[in-house]
Amino acid sequence: MVFSLQTALQLDLPSRLSPRKEARLAADFEGRLAGIDEAGRGPWAGPVSVAAVILDHRALPRGLDDSKALTGRERERLYDEILASATVAVAFASPARIDALNIRAATLEAMTRAARACSTPPAACLIDGRDVPPGLPCPAQAVVKGDARILCIAAASIVAKVARDRLMTRMDGIWPGYGFAAHKGYGTATHAEALARLGPCPLHRRSFRPVRACLEGGA
Incomplete structure (x- = not known):
């Protein structure tokens, strides 16, 4: 498949996590299909954390699922396994940036920064939610409840959640x-x-x- 940067993707996506279907989908983009998700839109304090993850479908971490369906211990294990096997980038929207823009705009901005920070440039992005951030380096599609449907988004949800939780634990000491x-x-x-x-x-x-x-x- 050939897509221009301006293409708004309209892919036929699975309704639930499906390694086989997603592996075939990723192959259409030479394996460079990134999932993007955030953690921390609702808190009163701390940044929003955003992760972009390009999975290696030959080495999927065992038990990969939506971060909300996992225990803290499972998220910690999967976080380490995702970082070891996938292309991962994390970006934060600071409290000051959230206050300057608003929570939605600051989150979308961080999503774009995460996608652009991937060491392997994504050929397409799947974004959890209803919004496609402006300025992405590739075509993209928003996916409602994507963390429960798309493995690369589920992986991003785990990375974003654990990265933010670890940061807030460190901030407790400061x-x-x-x-x-x-x-x-x-x-x-x-x-x-x-x-x-x-x-x-x-x-x-x-x-x-x-x-x-x-x-x-x-x-």
Whole structure:
């Protein structure tokens, strides 16, 4: 198949994870089919993490699945196996960038950066969700619930999730008292209490309502 950069893909995609079907699909793009997914759109603090993954279908990690269907231990194992066998790139949208643009635009921007950072340039991208980011280096297609349908997107969901969780655990040591290692920046009761007591730190997204309310209340 020959596609121009401007092509909006309309591929016949599987409705569930299918190694055989996806291997045939990837072969149409010389094996350079990238899945892209994000983690961390909802938290009050920390970046959005985006991963782009081009799988080697001759060496698929055992038990590859949507990150939400896996335990933490399974995600950690698969993260290491994906990095060992696939082409992987990770990009982050910082809290400042999220505040400057908005969560959707900052996430799409990070998706484009992840795709462009792959050491093997993708020939096509499949994006989890409803949006195709502008500026991708290749044709692309958005896939609703893609992390449960497409193996390369499932792999990207795992990498994005683990990369962000590890980062937020490290940030707990830099900004103690908020409980980042436990809740990873999400809006828990513990996080709300710490935010009210300590005020926002540089990791907090000031455009998000709970953080903005804390700032306005302290003004």
